[in-house]
Amino acid sequence: MSKARSKLFRGLLVAGVLFLAFSRVGMADERSAREFQVKAAFLFHFSQFVEWPGEAFPRGDSPLVIGVIGRGDPFNGALERAVRDKRVADHPIVIAHYDSVAAMGACHILFICDDQADALDAILQKAGSGTLTVGDLDSFTERGGLVRFFPEDNKVRFEINLEILRRSRLHISAKLLKLAKIVHE
């Protein structure tokens, strides 16, 4: 009401606007924690039911890499917990986090966070036909992704793009295909 209070508000605002803390940069997707626990378990199961070409594992005990690309960790550690002390046919499983296409390394499974929507084409191109690409975006499978998680009846379901699968160097077990929704895009 008074001019003095008005000045106080303005002061607070200037302070607020000028206040820029410097900190590490991280970014992730906001969904319920439970949803991502379930997705982490799914990614672990995918590692059991997908066959990669021989050259994906140079040695018998080369690690199977599950990558997550996004600015932060939507799984909040659930993925690390899901694969701890587990193996896929003698291959230990490791999790790698990338915050941009430039930082991306070679993975067997790559989970692409929603905040990477604009970079999706570049990511899919770099991932190549030997990576199981997984994501949440509505248009993920239309744009060339292999597996898309989607909600149905309050549960997590997934769909597989059969066209992309055929063109890839991966083989997905019939057991997994049976449970998936198939899209032919």
Add this chain to the structure above:
Amino acid sequence: MKTGRRKAARGMLTLACAVAAGLGAAHAARADIPTTQPARGANTQPSEAIAPKTGDGDLTALSLEDLMNVEVYSASKHSQKASETPAAISVITQDDIRRSNMTSIPELLRLVPGLDVAQINANQWAIGSRGFNDLYSNKLLVMMDGRSVYTPLFSGVYWDTIDYVLPDLDRIEVIRGPGATLWGANAVDGVINITTKSARDTQGLLVEGLGGNQEQQGAVRFGGKIDDDTYFRVYGKYRNYDDFVAGNGNDAHDGWQDVRSGFRVDRFVGSDQTFTFQGDVYNERVGQTLSYPTFTPPYSSPRPVENDFDGANFLARWKKQLTATSDVSVQAYYDRIDRDDVELGYSLDTFDLDFQHHFQLTQRNDLIYGADARFLRDDIRNSGFATFSPTRRDDYLLSGFIQDDLTAIPDRLHFIAGTKIEQNSYSGFEIEPSARVLWTPNEQNTIWGAVSRAVRTPSRWEQDSRLVFATVPTPQGIPAQIDTFGNTNFNSEKLLALESGYRVKPTKTFSVDATVFYNFYNDLRGGTDGAPIFMPTPAPHVLVPVALNNGIFGETFGAEIAATWKVTPIWRLTGSYSWLDMQLHHLTGTANTMETIFEGTSPRNQAQIHSYLDITKTVELNAALYYVDNLHTGHIPAYTRFDAGITWRPRENLALSIAAQNIFSSQHYEFNSGLFFTAPTQVPRTYYASLNYQF
């Protein structure tokens, strides 16, 4: 009078400041950005040493089939998909926000089918749902992140104060129709829920600048981490709006500036708890032209004024997943607004505490219940034209609600029933029950129906005030001054609503959502003309007292239909049409003035169509066409509005846009109810260029 060059210069300056601030911050922040993180799994200990309390333990132990049956609840009242909600719900997503070319939250609401959005002047909007639109449209509840922004002075929303860094909005959910059972009183004809993104989703630096012939904006937001589980963001935003066009073609005196800043912190504890803290503060300088009643022809004198409006809020929220099927949340907030109008000073402090628990009572009963306690304290400075008594008032609101979702046939038929009960210091005890049915015969079709009761609690104006409303000439030669008098017996307005809707998704690329409603209103605000009293001072005139009462009642009915069509993978069309009919009546003794005004402030027909086209991978073309029917009150002619914009993304984190709004018309009026002091002005054609850069 502002020259084009000054406007352009101001726009450039705003953009330059924003970019400079951003670059400065980025330079300092860059030192801390890590390079590729090595596989974190090896050396990161899980943040919780104990297994999650869900009881399901390690989900990887489940078979694939079992995993597909795990239910994933969210802790909000809306744990269902919009398409499974038995109500007329529309969601404006961040993608819709981005592609709409709209630059403010009130303008974004035009996208909602059936919502009535009219811009009165550069700083005021009349936004309503299913009728009764006005500057202080009182039958619409509006909330921002769970905080009510509805003001009890005139029972309305100050839309100039509702703003945010638009890319940081998560969504705007609009339910047309009564939402009183879950959201409480005043959610009579609609509920608008604006939610901002979690701090986890807004990391990094964002700089946005916009400059055009009518408005200039600059915003900076920085998001970072305090530790591995705690995310924060801070933002600052400045807006400048130029004058609209007055009736005589000159610049109206209604331009305004707004500065605001705020923060949000989200902390994730384990996999089942979150703490959120957020707050904002703003200051506005608003130009207005008030029409002062006078005793000589033309009986109103326009007076340009500059008003200062401030506000601040702080909110804390805790949510916890208790078991796989239950969650609880507790929220507290403080809100302050300070409106130093020249002819009325008003400040309001609000304290609110809210609790909510959601759980499965039995396998077929999904129960949600909660309680809310709110305390409000206001402070009014009277003037010659507006007198409130008492000038300070402490009010409280206590409410509880419960709602059960009964699964009659799994995945096919649900019955939902519930009620809210309230005790408030304006109208005492209120009860707002509702019953709904949701039938999904198959995946493509959903049918729902609802019966609900809602109330609109009285405002300070209706109970405690005397306002000089207008002066008019009389055949006798001396003028008459019409004053409205509130009375403490003014009761709440009541609604009984019958609604039904049908949603169909015949193909993957086409869907339709239709709603019909029939509303019965009682105890609507009206007025009784009292006997005129001769007053010799300050100039001889006759005083006509109008006592506000609840003497109007009636019905409204209408329909809304919206469709989405994905024509090709790169081209999407959405459209909607809505129709409204109002039949109001008055009790004997009540004048029909308000009745006629109400029936004429909402358009009978409205339609819109949007086209979203991805011309190339980096260029978007977004266009929208709106039609709004004429308004009898104020003799506002129908208008058609065409907006279009092009957005170019040369890099993944940079977006450049140019857009124009109201391309067809150079200026037009949208609203004039005559019920409030401020003068309506004409909405002009606007165009702007904007830049959005994220580090």
